[in-house]
C-alpha cells in the first residue's frame with residue numbers, strides 16, 4: 001500500500017514559526033508510523049513562493065521577489081531536519097518543473113472548457129491573496145483573518161467555472177463522509193458548497209510574480225491554484241528520472257490548518273475534476289495554536305511560543321511530544337513555555353525517562369545487565385493485548401493525540417507495575433529470584449514495546465533508548481508486547497530527559 005501525506009506549502013513572505021512546525025511535525029508522525037508498518041510512504045512539504053503576499057513583502061524590503069523567496073525558502077528548508085521531519089522531498093513553487101506542470105494541467109482545464117474571460121470586481125485581501133465574499137467581510141470592509149482593510153479590486157481575469165462542479169462536489173461529499181476530517185470541518189465545507197458555488201478568478205492581470213498563463217501570456221495564475229497543484233506536480237519530478245505519480249496519487253492525507261479549508265476542500269477537488277485527475281482521499285484540518293492567554297498568537301501580544309527556543313531548551317523530541325500531546329489534533333489549543341516545562345518534567349522526565357532509567361538500572365544492578373530470558377508476566381500482557389492495532393487505527397484516522405494518549409496509558413501502567421512488584425524488595429530474598437527475573441523481563445519487554453510505538457513521535461530519543469536495549473527492529477511488528485522477551489541485555493544510558501534549569 002502507498003501512503004502519501006502532505007503539509008501546506010508555507011509562504012516565504014515571513015519566517016517559519018510554531019504553526020508551521022506544528023503541521024510538519026503532525027504529518028511527520030503519520031509518515032513515520034506508516035513507514036514502520038512497511039507502507040510505501042511519500043511525505044511532502046515545501047514553500048509557496050508566488051503571488052501578491054511575497055511580491056509585497058519583497059518590495060517592502062527593497063528586494064526582488066525571487067531574492068526574498070530564496071532567502072526564506074532556505075529557512076523553511078533548514079527547519080524540516082531541525083524538527084526531525086523525514087520528508088521525502090521539499091518542493092518550491094519556483095521550481096521550473098513545477099511551473100511547467102502547472103501550465104500543463106491548467107491548460108487542460110482550459111481545453112476542457114472550464115475557463116472564460118470576465119470582469120472581476122470584489123473585496124480583496126492582499127495578505128490572504130484572496131477575494132472575500134460578502135458574508136465573510138467584517139465591519140469596515142476588513143479581512144476576517146488579518147483584520148486589515150480590504151481593497152476594492154476590478155480587473156479582467158480568466159475565471160474558473162467552479163459553479164459547474166456544484167453537483168459533482170455534493171456527490172463527492174455524499175459518497176465520502178471522510179473526505180474532510182474531522183467531522184465539524186466536513187460540515188463546514190459541506191455547507192459552504194450547499195450554499196451555492198460561484199465561479200472564481202483563476203488568473204491575475206497586474207502581477208508578474210507568478211506562472212504565466214499559457215493561452216494568455218498577459219496574465220499569471222492566481223497563486224492559490226499554482227500552490228495547490230504542488231501536491232500533484234511534486235510527484236512528477238521529486239525523483240530524478242522517475243515519475244511517482246502513478247504510485248502515490250491520489251494523496252492519502254493533505255494535512256492543513258483551518259485557515260485554508262475552503263481552498264483545499266472546495267476549489268482543489270473541483271480543479272482536479274476539471275483536469276480529469278483523481279481527488280485526494282482525505283483532507284485533515286487541524287485547529288489553531290493559540291497563545292497561553294487563549295488568544296491568537298501574535299508578536300504584538302507577546303504570546304508567541306518560539307519553536308527554536310523550545311528546541312534549544314528542551315530538545316526537538318520534547319517539542320514534538322508537547323505539540324502532539326497538549327493540543328488535541330483537530331481542535332484549537334493554547335500553548336506556552338510553562339506548559340512545555342510541565343509536560344517535560346511531569347511526563348517525559350518523571351514518567352517515561354524515569355521508567356527507562358529505572359528498568360536499565362535494576363537490570364544492571366540485579367542481573368549484571370542480562371535480561372532474564374523467562375516468560376513475561378501474564379497480567380501485563382493482558383494490559384498490552386491488542387493495543388498496537390488500536391494505536392494504528394487511530395493514526396490511520398490522523399489522530400496522533402489520541403494515539404499518544406493510549407501509548408501513554410501503557411507508560412503509566414509500566415510505572416505502576418514497578419511500584420506493585422517492587423523489585424528492590426524481591427532482590428532482598430533469594431527465594432524471590434524467579435519473581436524478580438519475571439518482573440525484570442516483563443519490564444524490559446514493556447519499555448521496548450512502548451518505545452517502538454513512541455518512535456514516530458520522538459524518533460531520536462527512542463532510537464537512543466532502543467539502542468541501549470540492543471533492539472534494532474523499530475518496525476511495527478515489534479510493537480506487540482510478547483511473551484518471549486525481545487531484549488537480551490541492556491547498557492547504561494544518559495538520562496533521556498535531563499533536568500533543565
Ligand code: ME8
Nearest residue numbers: 008009010011019020023048227228256257288289
Ligand atoms: O496559507 N496554528 O501558507 P502559510 C496552527 N501558502 N497552524 C498554523 C498556525 C497556527 N497559529 N499558523 C500557521 C499558506 N499554521 C499557503 C498554503 S497550500 C497549497 C498553500 C500552519 O505560511 C497551518 O498548517 O500562511 C496553516 O494552514 C499553514 O501553517 C499556513 O501557512
